Amino acid sequence: MSGTLRIKPFVAALVCAAIAALTPTHAQTGRPMTLLDLAELPRVIDPQLSPDGRFVTYLLSHADWKANRPVWHLWRQALAGGAPVQLTSGANGEVPGTTRWSPDGRSIAFVRDGQIVLIAAEGGDPRALTRHATGVSSPSWSPDGQSMYFLASDPRTADERERDRLRDDVLALDENYKPRRLWRVTLSTGAEQSLTGADTSVLAYRVSRDGTRIALQIAPTPLAGDAYRGEIWVMDSSGANLRALTRNAVEEGEAELSPDNSQVLFLADASARLEPYYNTNLFLVPATGGMPRALLPAFPYAFERATWAPDGRSILASVNMGVHSEIFRIDVATRTARQLTEGRHGIPPAPAAAWMIEPKADRLAFLFDEPTRFGDVWMLSLSAPEGSPVRVTNVFDTLERNFDLPRQEKVAWKSAGGVTVEGVLFYPIAYQTGRRYPLVVQLHGGPQESDKFGAGSGLLQNYFPVLTARGYAVLRPNYRGSAGYGNAFYRDVVGGYFKNMHLDVIAGVDFLIKQGLADPDRLVLMGWSAGGHLTNKLITMTDRFKAASSGAGAADWISMYGQTDIRANRTVWFGGTPWQRTAPIATFWNHSPLKDVANVKTPTLFFVGENDARVPLPQSQEMHRALKTNGVPTFLYVAPREGHQWGELRHLIFKANAELEWFEKYARGRPYVWEKTPGDDDATPRPQS
Numbered sequence: 001m002s003g004t005l006r007i008k009p010f011v012a013a014l015v016c017a018a019i020a021a022l023t024p025t026h027a028q029t030g031r032p033m034t035l036l037d038l039a040e041l042p043r044v045i046d047p048q049l050s051p052d053g054r055f056v057t058y059l060l061s062h063a064d065w066k067a068n069r070p071v072w073h074l075w076r077q078a079l080a081g082g083a084p085v086q087l088t089s090g091a092n093g094e095v096p097g098t099t100r101w102s103p104d105g106r107s108i109a110f111v112r113d114g115q116i117v118l119i120a121a122e123g124g125d126p127r128a129l130t131r132h133a134t135g136v137s138s139p140s141w142s143p144d145g146q147s148m149y150f151l152a153s154d155p156r157t158a159d160e161r162e163r164d165r166l167r168d169d170v171l172a173l174d175e176n177y178k179p180r181r182l183w184r185v186t187l188s189t190g191a192e193q194s195l196t197g198a199d200t201s202v203l204a205y206r207v208s209r210d211g212t213r214i215a216l217q218i219a220p221t222p223l224a225g226d227a228y229r230g231e232i233w234v235m236d237s238s239g240a241n242l243r244a245l246t247r248n249a250v251e252e253g254e255a256e257l258s259p260d261n262s263q264v265l266f267l268a269d270a271s272a273r274l275e276p277y278y279n280t281n282l283f284l285v286p287a288t289g290g291m292p293r294a295l296l297p298a299f300p301y302a303f304e305r306a307t308w309a310p311d312g313r314s315i316l317a318s319v320n321m322g323v324h325s326e327i328f329r330i331d332v333a334t335r336t337a338r339q340l341t342e343g344r345h346g347i348p349p350a351p352a353a354a355w356m357i358e359p360k361a362d363r364l365a366f367l368f369d370e371p372t373r374f375g376d377v378w379m380l381s382l383s384a385p386e387g388s389p390v391r392v393t394n395v396f397d398t399l400e401r402n403f404d405l406p407r408q409e410k411v412a413w414k415s416a417g418g419v420t421v422e423g424v425l426f427y428p429i430a431y432q433t434g435r436r437y438p439l440v441v442q443l444h445g446g447p448q449e450s451d452k453f454g455a456g457s458g459l460l461q462n463y464f465p466v467l468t469a470r471g472y473a474v475l476r477p478n479y480r481g482s483a484g485y486g487n488a489f490y491r492d493v494v495g496g497y498f499k500n501m502h503l504d505v506i507a508g509v510d511f512l513i514k515q516g517l518a519d520p521d522r523l524v525l526m527g528w529s530a531g532g533h534l535t536n537k538l539i540t541m542t543d544r545f546k547a548a549s550s551g552a553g554a555a556d557w558i559s560m561y562g563q564t565d566i567r568a569n570r571t572v573w574f575g576g577t578p579w580q581r582t583a584p585i586a587t588f589w590n591h592s593p594l595k596d597v598a599n600v601k602t603p604t605l606f607f608v609g610e611n612d613a614r615v616p617l618p619q620s621q622e623m624h625r626a627l628k629t630n631g632v633p634t635f636l637y638v639a640p641r642e643g644h645q646w647g648e649l650r651h652l653i654f655k656a657n658a659e660l661e662w663f664e665k666y667a668r669g670r671p672y673v674w675e676k677t678p679g680d681d682d683a684t685p686r687p688q689s
Contacts, residue, residue, distance in 0.1 A: 204255070223565070315332065405429075423480055425512070
């Protein structure tokens with residue numbers, strides 16, 4: 001195993017800063033971060049290496065307050081150094097995860113306004129390649145550079161459009177979808193050809209290195225709830241000889257043909273026997289058909305991304321190891337894994353566009369999310385025997401200099417049954433040893449996710465730099481059910497959801513109180529999705545938290561089962577459906593927060609997107625109305641146009657303002673002045689009581 005990161009001299013200062021941050025107190029050189037600072041902080045996504053390995057492109061965001069969302073533009077950075085170059089500046093920006101270098105390195109493709117657009121590698125005026133009837137996604141080049149592939153849903157028919165015009169538009173639930181097909185467009189003519197039929201839907205695909213074959217993930221429908229019914233298929237690049245390689249009841253991902261086209265790798269949340277709901281395993285299956293086999297069946301961590309190394313004898317993978325992610329090389333013949341990186345960082349998992357391999361350059365590009373750099377691009381030369389990651393971009397050079405950032409540290413404690421649980425602790429700015437601080441416990445989603453060092457994906461939703469600047473400590477516990485800690489830990493939710501995770505959180509809080517850091521009289525709780533479920537559970541079992549915020553959380557697992565767009569995992573959790581003849585109704589109900597909602601005394605806010613299909617609005621309504629009827633201070637905020645994850649900047653700022661006012665009032669007994677966004681008037685925010 002390569003034990004350390006090798007860093008060029010120009011990033012030596014980064015290492016020194018990280019070491020200094022480990023001392024109990026350290027001087028602050030910047031100013032406290034605000035919500036507006038977080039909203040306007042640029043983020044990086046979609047690193048792409050040029051075929052010759054001389055350049056990396058990436059998408060960089062900026063806050064567009066008129067559009068009320070982040071807008072992404074394409075930048076190019078030379079690996080040899082120098083200033084980055086902005087290549088695009090369109091008003092609507094580019095779609096994250098869609099930039100691709102042409103095989104000859106002369107042009108770059110990306111998706112803008114629903115179509116594939118090409119721009120010269122040195123910049124210039126972009127030109128549209130496709131004029132498809134519907135929006136396209138997932139573009140990729142053929143290795144000869146003569147054509148491109150993409151995914152697109154079928155358009156509405158003339159009859160459907162006429163019904164829309166007449167408002168004769170009653171829909172059938174879960175039937176109003178269009179199949180998503182794989183298409184090929186020829187660059188010289190713009191001619192488009194559909195390669196798959198209308199009776200199935202392509203979820204993802206990868207073209208083989210020689211361009212002759214394609215590996216696909218195909219499901220009966222594009223509905224999220226049918227993903228587990230999908231399988232791995234292979235076909236010729238012409239669309240001929242389509243053949244299924246798997247036949248199971250788990251959702252596969254990352255399917256890719258080996259460089260010699262003899263095998264297909266894929267990832268699945270399954271055991272070696274392809275039983276559902278295990279830490280993500282890496283599988284190989286012969287491209288001619290046969291039984292898939294787990295390459296490392298006893299691997300103690302969880303795979304997040306995987307791709308074949310250029311030599312075809314090994315596989316590169318991003319691996320979840322709990323509070324950090326690392327890159328591994330897996331030797332296929334010996335079925336052994338070697339860790340290539342080690343550090344206090346996360347690598348954004350799929351489906352985030354956070355890494356790619358360039359076989360011609362024999363290099364891997366990826367993002368490292370770190371405590372003082374929230375996702376710069378790094379590069380790993382695969383020919384270096386020990387692995388030597390090098391930082392390429394300098395987007396976050398001024399972050400620590402301009403702002404006071406909290407010290408981050410891994411903490412671990414014993415919970416029920418003697419099980420060790422760990423998490424990431426964010427210290428208050430200007431922390432002083434021996435002083436107690438109000439504590440905010442932030443609960444991650446999934447539950448099969450895990451919180452890691454760095455900022456994470458929901459920076460404006462969790463806003464830990466603002467909380468720590470206001471004197472809060474923040475704990476992100478990786479409670480049982482989280483990925484990256486082995487299958488027993490991961491599968492703790494199977495057979496009854498709330499078995500130990502709530503006990504793990506309370507044990508973590510008690511640990512920080514015993515350490516003298518957390519003030520037991522100023523505890524705050526917040527979470528989203530699975531974190532919202534757990535928040536709802538915790539407020540029914542204890543009144544130790546003085547304030548709470550639950551986002552997109554479940555109240556009643558029985559009604560939730562019928563409302564949500566995905567049910568496969570929930571069937572595993574509860575041992576069946578609520579609808580079967582021998583339905584495990586008692587298990588569903590006994591693990592529902594609504595069952596014990598009469599116990600709640602904690603003032604609690606609820607948030608949900610109006611169009612949330614994953615944890616629909618009625619779940620939050622049930623909790624909110626129960627608390628309101630029982631005289632517990634509460635508000636339910638519903639964000640128009642939002643789905644399960646919120647994206648509009650003003651909605652996210654509103655949520656953070658409302659929470660901060662709530663936390664300050666109930667945990668600290670002091671007022672809070674709402675931050676305003678550009679263009680706000682002087683209207684008073686909605687009052688709370």
